[in-house]
Amino acid sequence: QVQLQESGPGLVKPSQTLSLTCSVSGGSISSGTYYWNWIRQPAGKGLEWIGRIYASGSTNYNPSLKSRVTMSVDTSKNQFSLNLSSVTAADTAVYYCARRHCSGAACYDVFDIWGQGTMVTVSS
Amino acid sequence: SYDLTQPPSVSVSPGQTASITCSGDKLGHKFTYWYQQKPGQSPVMVMYQDSKRPSGIPERFFGSNSGNTATLTISGTQAMDEADYYCQAWDGTTAVFGGGTKLTVL
Numbered sequence: 001q002v003q004l005q006e007s008g009p010g011l012v013k014p015s016q017t018l019s020l021t022c023s024v025s026g027g028s029i030s031s032g033t034y035y036w037n038w039i040r041q042p043a044g045k046g047l048e049w050i051g052r053i054y055a056s057g058s059t060n061y062n063p064s065l066k067s068r069v070t071m072s073v074d075t076s077k078n079q080f081s082l083n084l085s086s087v088t089a090a091d092t093a094v095y096y097c098a099r100r101h102c103s104g105a106a107c108y109d110v111f112d113i114w115g116q117g118t119m120v121t122v123s124s
Numbered sequence: 125s126y127d128l129t130q131p132p133s134v135s136v137s138p139g140q141t142a143s144i145t146c147s148g149d150k151l152g153h154k155f156t157y158w159y160q161q162k163p164g165q166s167p168v169m170v171m172y173q174d175s176k177r178p179s180g181i182p183e184r185f186f187g188s189n190s191g192n193t194a195t196l197t198i199s200g201t202q203a204m205d206e207a208d209y210y211c212q213a214w215d216g217t218t219a220v221f222g223g224g225t226k227l228t229v230l
Binding site for chain 1: 125155157159166167168169172173176178210212214217218219220221222223224
């Protein structure tokens with residue numbers, strides 16, 4: 001059973017860089033044609049997709065955040081990471097990592113396994 | 125950018141049918157996905173590719189998508205179905221979520 005776990009600082013100062021890691025257990029981050037996603041949710045609000053990364057390192061980012069987002073993958077550690085630069089209070093949210101759904105030989109562009117989420121507050 | 129619009133709230137009586145809509149330009153030409161999120165929990169996939177139900181999701185969940193509107197229908201709604209529901213689609217290589225619908229079972 002694959003599980004995802006987010007980790008990183010819960011408090012980041014304005015203008016600094018938010019850095020989070022998602023650790024994958026119970027399966028290899030390199031297997032199949034999975035891609036790995038970051039999604040966030042401000043308190044009491046909806047979900048916002050930040051971007052995705054393949055095990056190859058190929059990425060796609062939300063255009064609204066693209067100038068501030070960098071994702072990376074470390075296959076040796078079975079982890080992938082998010083860096084969000086120049087943060088403001090508007091970046092305060094629960095950050096989730098999530099995996100693409102694959103069933104047998106078929107993969108679908110939907111997120112089937114999510115981490116528990118980690119709360120990040122941007123404040124001085 | 126591509127927008128998905130959901131009603132903020134839907135109410136249903138136990139045992140009745142709940143319909144949650146998701147609207148977007150030519151949404152029927154895209155696949156729509158649905159997630160259920162209960163308070164304090166991570167979202168759970170309840171429908172993919174418009175009408176495919178993942179294993180473990182009750183048969184009372186049904187999905188459809190045509191024209192500009194996708195619909196998640198829950199027949200025989202139970203108290204445990206009370207949650208926020210989000211639709212999601214892709215605009216090229218960007219995933220887009222609807223604003224979410226709070227389903228109240230009363």
